[in-house]
Amino acid sequence: MKKVIVIGGGFAGLSASVDLAENNFEVTLIEASPKLGGRAYSVEDPEFGSFDNGQHILMGCYDETISFLEKIGSYSKLDIQDSLSIPFVRPGGAIYKLTAKKIYIR
Numbered sequence: 269m270k271k272v273i274v275i276g277g278g279f280a281g282l283s284a285s286v287d288l289a290e291n292n293f294e295v296t297l298i299e300a301s302p303k304l305g306g307r308a309y310s311v312e313d314p315e316f317g318s319f320d321n322g323q324h325i326l327m328g329c330y331d332e333t334i335s336f337l338e339k340i341g342s343y344s345k346l347d348i349q350d351s352l353s354i355p356f357v358r359p360g361g362a363i364y365k366l367t368a369k370k371i372y373i374r
């Protein structure tokens with residue numbers, strides 16, 4: 269079995285590691301921080317509950333991300349909305365919205 273080292277346990281490193289392991293590589297994943305997920309993680313607050321840092325928006329074109337989530341059994345845990353309207357607040361208070369009228373689920 270060939271050995272490979274993947275550096276970084278964010279979405280990219282985790283997804284590469286899963287693909288490599290599926291293709292009979294012996295994978296060693298090296299992550300600098302004490303957690304996996306990289307920029308995509310959540311924090312627990314005793315008063316307000318769980319906060320996701322990122323990522324919140326997955327598009328249908330995210331083939332590799334969706335494939336990775338399916339492989340690790342997490343895709344079914346996503347909360348997929350029928351329509352989308354996310355308010356963003358600019359510095360100064362102006363609010364604008366990211367909207368999509370219909371979300372197609374593959």
Ligand SMILES: Cc1cc2nc3c(=O)[nH]c(=O)nc-3n(C[C@H](O)[C@H](O)[C@H](O)COP(=O)(O)OP(=O)(O)OC[C@H]3O[C@@H](n4cnc5c(N)ncnc54)[C@H](O)[C@@H]3O)c2cc1C
Nearest residue numbers: 276277278279280298299300306307308321322323324325
């Ligand atoms: C607040 C926020 C909201 C977001 N919202 C969205 C969204 O809605 N939709 C979307 O598509 N994207 C979103 N993103 C972006 C998305 O989260 C990132 O594009 C994605 O997580 C990047 O994954 P990655 O594996 O490429 O990199 P990262 O997640 O940055 O992972 C890199 C990993 O490598 C590790 N590392 C770095 N250097 C070393 C080293 N020398 N040795 C060992 N380990 C190392 C780091 O610790 C890290 O864990 C958001 C990001 C943030 C911060």
